[in-house]
Amino acid sequence: MAGSSNIHAFFGSDEARVKEAALLLSRKIAPKDDEFGLEVIAGAADNAEHASQIVSRTIEAIQTLPFFGGEKVVWLQGATFFSDNQTGKAETTLRAVEALTDLLESGLPPEVQVIISANDVDKRRVFYKKVGKLTKPTIFDKVDVSKPGWETQVMSLVKAKSKQLGLTFDGDALERFVLMVGAETRMLDSEIEKLSLYVGDRPANEEDISRIAASSHIGVIFEIGDAIARKDLPKTLDLIDRQLRQGESAVGILLAAIVPRIRNLLHARDLMERHDLRAGRSFPPFQKAVDSLPKSETAHLPRKKDGNVSAYPLYLAAQISNRFTVPELKTALEACLEANLRLVTTSLEPKLVLNQLATRILT
Numbered sequence: 001m002a003g004s005s006n007i008h009a010f011f012g013s014d015e016a017r018v019k020e021a022a023l024l025l026s027r028k029i030a031p032k033d034d035e036f037g038l039e040v041i042a043g044a045a046d047n048a049e050h051a052s053q054i055v056s057r058t059i060e061a062i063q064t065l066p067f068f069g070g071e072k073v074v075w076l077q078g079a080t081f082f083s084d085n086q087t088g089k090a091e092t093t094l095r096a097v098e099a100l101t102d103l104l105e106s107g108l109p110p111e112v113q114v115i116i117s118a119n120d121v122d123k124r125r126v127f128y129k130k131v132g133k134l135t136k137p138t139i140f141d142k143v144d145v146s147k148p149g150w151e152t153q154v155m156s157l158v159k160a161k162s163k164q165l166g167l168t169f170d171g172d173a174l175e176r177f178v179l180m181v182g183a184e185t186r187m188l189d190s191e192i193e194k195l196s197l198y199v200g201d202r203p204a205n206e207e208d209i210s211r212i213a214a215s216s217h218i219g220v221i222f223e224i225g226d227a228i229a230r231k232d233l234p235k236t237l238d239l240i241d242r243q244l245r246q247g248e249s250a251v252g253i254l255l256a257a258i259v260p261r262i263r264n265l266l267h268a269r270d271l272m273e274r275h276d277l278r279a280g281r282s283f284p285p286f287q288k289a290v291d292s293l294p295k296s297e298t299a300h301l302p303r304k305k306d307g308n309v310s311a312y313p314l315y316l317a318a319q320i321s322n323r324f325t326v327p328e329l330k331t332a333l334e335a336c337l338e339a340n341l342r343l344v345t346t347s348l349e350p351k352l353v354l355n356q357l358a359t360r361i362l363t
Helices: 015-029 048-063 091-106 126-134 150-165 173-181 185-199 206-212 217-229 233-245 250-275 283-291 311-323 326-345 350-362
Strands: 007-011 038-042 072-079 112-118
Touching: 007 015, 007 126, 015 072, 015 112, 015 185, 038 048, 048 072, 048 091, 091 126, 150 173, 150 185, 150 311, 173 185, 173 206, 173 217, 173 311, 185 206, 217 233, 217 250, 217 311, 217 350, 233 250, 233 350, 250 311, 250 326, 250 350, 283 311, 326 350
Parallel strands: 007 112, 038 072, 072 112
Antiparallel strands: none
């Protein structure tokens, strides 16, 4: 069946972007100056019976044409019962969703448009597959910050949002902003707006970022790594203690903040010593130099989705890696392995293990 121009679907784990995109479309296509032209049905279901009631209201809204004629938009907003959860798998829910799918497949009146938005959709279900044949869903998934190259994806999002506010970044401020704030859309939106108000018409610089950007979880993780790279033991211990008091696990701090930074410092220092790479004031020349190296020399380096080396973390590390030698960094990585074993196989106080590790690396 050919795609339907009056069915619109927005799915994905990034709740803020899914809702924003659906909202913008609803404002665009809903009849102007007609308070009955847009009907929004809240899709958050408490249980299967509730899900069935929501679907029934949606079907009724689609089938009920405007009394005085004209166009109508029905928005099933934030549906929670298309996912692989208890409510979504219940027979009551499945029967209701099947009825909705049949209605959509049968063809909608030309004056009715339907918007469906949901965050967690089971792509194995008949619903998802059939909707995919009726229209091309717009997918907004959260960026996976555990994978190399996530910074590049988020930088593109930040550029687009900043452009709307007339906000620009000077030098490497954009990269630092992303590393400090992370990939959570709501946090990014809030911090972009705050930064825009702070700098006014001038470009934001790295000092502005450090002063204004909120210390998100990702930001604190970055700060721990940055303090280690700068051999600032007191700040490292303070940040680790703060994270532990906020409930972060010691293993999480070790694997997310300490090990990646030590590894990047080692990679960067090794490249600089063996290939005479230099980290100047601008990132592009450094990236170009890394990309020009033989593949055999960069095979061990983390990569982005496009297959290229994830060079920006290496660039940051290279700028301050002269505080360490390659042997010191290799010893530091071995110390991280020992600390990890102590954390998972002994009953030692986690704070003590991390403090001893930081002291061993930085003194």
